[in-house]
Amino acid sequence: MKGELKILNLAHGLLLGLVLAAPLIAPSLLPWGAEALFIIAAFQLRLADRRWETRAGLRGWISHIRMAPLRLLPWTGTAIVALIAGPEQARLATAILIAIAMGELLIYPVIAHLLGRLPRLGLAGAILLLLIGCGLAEPGQAARYAMAFALGMGGCVFWLRGPDGEAGATLAASAGAVGALTVALVWPAVQGVAIPAAILCLTLTFAHLSVMRRHPLHWRLPSVANN
Template sequence: MSGELRILGVAHGLLLGLVLASPMIGPDLLPWGVEALFIIAAFQLRLADRRWESRAGLRGWASHIRMAPGRLVPWAGTAVVAVIAGPQQAALAGSILAAILMGELLIYPVGAYLLGRLPRRGLAALILLLLIGCSLAGQGQPARLAMAFALGMSGCVFWMRGPDGEARSTMLTASAAGVALLCALILPATTAFAMPAGVLAATLTLAHLSVIRRHPDHWRLRGAGGFRWRLTGS
């Protein structure tokens, strides 16, 4: 599924390209890139699936499963890249496949139903719990990637509930992304928590920028009578 947010969609494509090229760029960055990919992909998936609320019960689950194979192809390619990256990242391939299957077959169908019934404060609390869960799980583990998937879904529902495209919201999420990523660089002990928080905040920022409201001022002549010439004598 392709999302409707152009800027976020471009960022998603660039991130996927960087992850696929990571064996040549920096194999050590692959786990972080995959985790960010899980967050953004889940955000985009929930955003694009506008018909979920109209599909009740098992029909919704079955319809989602029928469309899943097409979405799994990029993840299979990502798993192959993890194998190519070397023996240190080989285990990541299994984690990717296990986490995406869990996300597509279980987390998304259940989450799409439950998240829509949570208030915005409940979503914020759930996002915080998922961030804590990510920080407790080991890097590249299936549980951490599955929680990153749930984090992206929750972030999307949170974004859809709030004011989109407003300058204040955009500045808040951009500031949060900057602070989180700065903490990850300066305080390595906080990286496990700060990285997914920063990626989610950056995703929300790009979503806001994709729909930012513009108020163009149409050019017009001053006055209703056209040009007036003032003649002055000496």
Template sequence: MTPSELRPVSGAFGLLLGLVLASPWAMPAMLPPGTEALFLLSAFMVRLNDRRWQRRPGAKAWISHIRMMRWRMMPWGALALVALMAQGIGQAGAVLAAAMLAELLLYPMVSTIVGRMGRGMAMAAMIALLAAMAWVDGSSLAGAAMRYTAHFALGIFTCVYWLRGPDGEPRALAQAVGAAFVFAIIAWCSPDSRGWSLSGAMAAAALTLAHMSTVRASIQAWRPRMTGNQKRRSGLAR
């Protein structure tokens, strides 16, 4: 895994962050779902950057995570400020509470089990989170914070599902695109299902971006390079 593999996901995070920060003046309804997508992509990148599948002993793992946390809190601070101006202190508090809970408690706890988690278990965790989101209303402060935290957890398990899956396979990319399309159709046809269908579309879109970074061209057999003299001899032999 190379840093270039992060570019589609990190680029989408930066673009979405800019759109969400501008949404109160252009499209206020985009702020809550956009924030949920940002939590999902943020967790995906945190897990993708964290190569330590085996945790450090004692509190060292938690301390090393907290040392890197201060840079990741900057987008959440800006987002909370925008939410404060657009929707009041309730949404701003939900963003900050979810960010602190996810970074300080959720990820250090979940990272102890995801290192030994298989692809099937990651998928089961994703389905369980989507089912839970169908029952959580984000209109209140506690409900919004719970939904943001749940999307952070969904991003972690989505990344684990991708890391455990096929690498550079066009078929996996097609499946992710198809899943995102199906979830989007469900959300469009049934507005009551958007509590979980939009979240499923976000997870499938994150998988699509990750697969786009690793899909490779068809493998060609290696052939030795020919020097100028060898090329001339080959032409004479013909």
């Protein structure tokens, strides 16, 4: 759904540009910028494919893979930028390529429909577990980026449940982002959890701001909607 969430798309494009320019601006921030890209890109990917059920057999997987090459181009550029940043970032480039391959070929096809079946509380629990998993991995590792990818997917499903565009939900997401950033600055020891939480909350905030409406639409099960 290209262009649907204009503010989120703008933030995504700006972040990609900053990551590509990171070797000249702040090479030390490149791992965190790449992590933010994983979260936002996975959010956008899940948003573009709203099917709660995948097609039977291998058809759903094949359909997803056929579109993968175009999505992989920005990641290839990001990996090249990591190599340009210096020999010490060569491991980062490898981690990015491994993580995006895992995300596109394994994580998304396997858990996309599973996340859609979870109740809201279960989905929140899954997001919390992914945040804890991110905290247990070192920044710049492939495993951490893969979990960030899954985190972005979970955040999108959470947002799709609605109510999207509601002022209260927007303020809650904004407050979560500010709170997580504050925690990351005050307690550096918990940055591994706080920073991805802040990125996810910012992504939710941008998504909400992109669809602000006077009468928010609440998510309902198809069976409820037909009654």
